[in-house]
Amino acid sequence: MPLSRPSLVQIAEQVGVSPATVSRAFNRPELLNDATRERILTTAKRLGFRPNRVGSSLRSGSTKTLGLLLPTLANPVFAACFEGAEARALEAGYSVMLATTGYDSQRERTAARSLLDHRVEGLILTVSDPSASATLDELTANDVPFVLAYNESDRHPFVSVDNRAAAGDMVEHLAACGHRQLAMISGPLDASDRASKRLDGVLDRAARLGLPAPTHVSMPRHTAADRARLRSLLSSPRPPTALFCSNDLLATAVIFELAALGFRVPRDLSVCGFDAMAFGALMVPSLASVHQPSTEIGSQACQELLSALGGEGSRSLRLPHRLFGGGTVASLPHHAVHPSHRYP
Amino acid sequence: MPLSRPSLVQIAEQVGVSPATVSRAFNRPELLNDATRERILTTAKRLGFRPNRVGSSLRSGSTKTLGLLLPTLANPVFAACFEGAEARALEAGYSVMLATTGYDSQRERTAARSLLDHRVEGLILTVSDPSASATLDELTANDVPFVLAYNESDRHPFVSVDNRAAAGDMVEHLAACGHRQLAMISGPLDASDRASKRLDGVLDRAARLGLPAPTHVSMPRHTAADRARLRSLLSSPRPPTALFCSNDLLATAVIFELAALGFRVPRDLSVCGFDAMAFGALMVPSLASVHQPSTEIGSQACQELLSALGGEGSRSLRLPHRLFGGGTVASLPHHAVHPSHRYP
DNA sequence: CGCCAGACTGCAAACGTTTTCATCGTTGCA
DNA sequence: TGCAACGATGAAAACGTTTGCAGTCTGGCG
Numbered sequence: 048m049p050l051s052r053p054s055l056v057q058i059a060e061q062v063g064v065s066p067a068t069v070s071r072a073f074n075r076p077e078l079l080n081d082a083t084r085e086r087i088l089t090t091a092k093r094l095g096f097r098p099n100r101v102g103s104s105l106r107s108g109s110t111k112t113l114g115l116l117l118p119t120l121a122n123p124v125f126a127a128c129f130e131g132a133e134a135r136a137l138e139a140g141y142s143v144m145l146a147t148t149g150y151d152s153q154r155e156r157t158a159a160r161s162l163l164d165h166r167v168e169g170l171i172l173t174v175s176d177p178s179a180s181a182t183l184d185e186l187t188a189n190d191v192p193f194v195l196a197y198n199e200s201d202r203h204p205f206v207s208v209d210n211r212a213a214a215g216d217m218v219e220h221l222a223a224c225g226h227r228q229l230a231m232i233s234g235p236l237d238a239s240d241r242a243s244k245r246l247d248g249v250l251d252r253a254a255r256l257g258l259p260a261p262t263h264v265s266m267p268r269h270t271a272a273d274r275a276r277l278r279s280l281l282s283s284p285r286p287p288t289a290l291f292c293s294n295d296l297l298a299t300a301v302i303f304e305l306a307a308l309g310f311r312v313p314r315d316l317s318v319c320g321f322d323a324m325a326f327g328a329l330m331v332p333s334l335a336s337v338h339q340p341s342t343e344i345g346s347q348a349c350q351e352l353l354s355a356l357g358g359e360g361s362r363s364l365r366l367p368h369r370l371f372g373g374g375t376v377a378s379l380p381h382h383a384v385h386p387s388h389r390y391p
Numbered sequence: 392m393p394l395s396r397p398s399l400v401q402i403a404e405q406v407g408v409s410p411a412t413v414s415r416a417f418n419r420p421e422l423l424n425d426a427t428r429e430r431i432l433t434t435a436k437r438l439g440f441r442p443n444r445v446g447s448s449l450r451s452g453s454t455k456t457l458g459l460l461l462p463t464l465a466n467p468v469f470a471a472c473f474e475g476a477e478a479r480a481l482e483a484g485y486s487v488m489l490a491t492t493g494y495d496s497q498r499e500r501t502a503a504r505s506l507l508d509h510r511v512e513g514l515i516l517t518v519s520d521p522s523a524s525a526t527l528d529e530l531t532a533n534d535v536p537f538v539l540a541y542n543e544s545d546r547h548p549f550v551s552v553d554n555r556a557a558a559g560d561m562v563e564h565l566a567a568c569g570h571r572q573l574a575m576i577s578g579p580l581d582a583s584d585r586a587s588k589r590l591d592g593v594l595d596r597a598a599r600l601g602l603p604a605p606t607h608v609s610m611p612r613h614t615a616a617d618r619a620r621l622r623s624l625l626s627s628p629r630p631p632t633a634l635f636c637s638n639d640l641l642a643t644a645v646i647f648e649l650a651a652l653g654f655r656v657p658r659d660l661s662v663c664g665f666d667a668m669a670f671g672a673l674m675v676p677s678l679a680s681v682h683q684p685s686t687e688i689g690s691q692a693c694q695e696l697l698s699a700l701g702g703e704g705s706r707s708l709r710l711p712h713r714l715f716g717g718g719t720v721a722s723l724p725h726h727a728v729h730p731s732h733r734y735p
Numbered sequence: 736c737g738c739c740a741g742a743c744t745g746c747a748a749a750c751g752t753t754t755t756c757a758t759c760g761t762t763g764c765a
Numbered sequence: 766t767g768c769a770a771c772g773a774t775g776a777a778a779a780c781g782t783t784t785g786c787a788g789t790c791t792g793g794c795g
Binding site for chain 4: 106
């Protein structure tokens with residue numbers, strides 16, 4: 048029952064060997080005589096010794112720790128990302144230090160600094176705008192390896208889906224269901240490049256399909272729907288028949304507010320989201336959405352970071368997305384829908 | 392553009408003072424002559440110096456880091472707990488190291504060990520069974536301060552709601568709505584003492600109210616509903632009219648499976664959950680549930696841990712729960728409901 | 736003038752490891 | 766027999782801080 052955990056040297060004294068030998072018993076066991084190794088290991092266990100990573104990190108210069116910097120865990124997408132990254136890190140013998148930013152670029156910087164102060168060896172992070180991020184500049188200047196998650200960038204390694212294409216696919220689905228007048232609903236665009244890319248994808252694909260230009264409504268927060276803005280959108284001269292929300296949390300909030308405004312989904316209006324969180328599939332009606340593989344985004348980002356640390360450099364990855372048709376999108380009855388446009 | 396970040400001594404050399412003085416410039420600025428302090432701080436900034444916490448931790452014996460050990464972040468309850476704890480820790484100048492256990496007591500132990508190896512100064516954790524947990528024993532033996540979150544225990548400090556009472560209150564609500572034959576649905580009881588306490592609460596309160604003894608069905612996982620078990624429950628001689636699920640995720644899954652079995656909620660069957668995750672309020676119909684203040688559980692647990700570290704000892708706290716009536720629970724029409732039993 | 740307090744700073748020893756280099760037997764082989 | 770090579774271990778110097786102690790200098794006061 049050791050009051051303060053024993054150190055290497057205490058074990059060394061007990062066993063009657065040098066500290067170096069004890070260290071080797073844990074790190075390079077094959078170097079030791081079987082007998083000594085056993086002797087060391089047993090007394091170590093008896094005294095409840097575990098090597099102090101602080102000392103080890105200081106001397107070796109490696110903390111075996113990765114930093115993870117995400118907007119919020121309230122969005123299950125990021126929670127899954129963490130779990131993916133954590134699992135992969137664990138396999139590689141790394142630990143993970145998590146910090147959240149609340150979509151705030153100020154906190155983004157201070158949190159990143161804090162992680163660096165702890166001497167994490169690299170970072171996985173999601174930033175507001177990777178093309179103009181003080182945090183990323185700082186990381187680059189300090190030669191800290193990092194991999195972006197969810198962000199897309201042509202200057203930095205990232206792991207994400209192809210947000211443009213994914214949003215486009217959803218537009219295609221909506222069009223196939225007979226919708227022509229679309230609206231995109233998002234949070235503040237400057238706090239999420241994902242939302243921007245998705246909006247681009249929506250506009251682009253709509254144009255390509257010959258639909259009238261979708262309108263865009265920006266909500267004050269990423270996950271809450273403002274009733275007034277919603278009302279004014281729907282009372283415009285040519286109101287949309289389908290609302291594409293930039294994430295599932297927002298989509299759910301929108302559906303809720305629509306109910307309050309007297310609109311029923313999907314009878315009066317179709318709604319879809321993005322992320323395909325597990326929850327959406329259980330909603331009644333189920334939420335139409337585009338699935339992005341968050342756990343894999345986390346684990347792959349971790350994988351890329353690890354190989355960067357291993358000196359192999361890291362690629363950027365666009366993982367496949369998948370369209371989830373759902374009950375919240377209805378086919379407009381008065382439109383003939385070409386069979387090839389149907390989704391399962 | 393420093394290739395490897397400079398150290399205290401480099402700054403000291405640059406400025407022409409001793410390392411001790413540089414250290415003081417950051418930790419005890421009031422001890423220094425204003426001029427020297429300024430000189431140090433500016434060159435430190437110029438060279439991009441930030442004190443290395445590894446060295447600092449080693450020497451001072453304090454890492455200013457807390458460990459957080461939770462079952463899974465896939466449950467928003469725990470995600471919120473993290474955010475609460477993180478925020479409080481940040482205020483106190485602490486960082487947080489998070490690890491998840493997946494409800495697995497094996498991983499529970501190894502993850503706790505890993506956190507201790509990092510020399511976290513204390514732990515906030517949720518275990519399967521606090522009354523028989525090898526992990527807790529180990530923590531106690533090593534004199535590591537810790538606070539349980541969500542668990543209740545008479546041997547260890549904890550922060551939670553009163554699960555028994557909370558579950559009881561929901562039973563009361565159901566009874567007030569005219570339900571008499573209840574069923575409790577949970578995951579494996581041995582992996583969650585919360586579920587056990589809630590079941591106790593249900594049985595106890597039902598007995599007290601003179602209801603027939605509720606049946607209990609255990610699902611293989613905490614968040615997934617097994618269709619077969621559900622079917623057999625509902626085809627029993629006296630099927631329940633209301634299902635109390637031990638958490639909201641499970642409740643949602645149950646509602647989904649019920650739909651597949653042809654039951655509509657709440658017309659054919661009432662369903663309620665526990666946790667009152669934000670999401671449930673947005674469901675249509677909204678999910679009846681018992682709210683537990685997860686963010687506060689996290690921040691208060693952190694608070695208690697901090698005061699334990701400060702030597703003040705830590706209390707156990709039962710935070711107030713709150714009943715959320717919701718659309719998934721219907722009043723049985725053929726029952727007169729006493730007005731005093733109504734909930735807002 | 737002498738002395739002391741106080742303000743400021745430096746010296747050097749830790750903290751718990753890892754790792755290079757050296758040491759010392761032993762063994763294999765010519 | 767001599768020598769190289771090898772296996773097993775130790776000595777000691779780092780890694781970047783913090784901190785008790787001691788030192789220097791200044792000014793104030795008797």
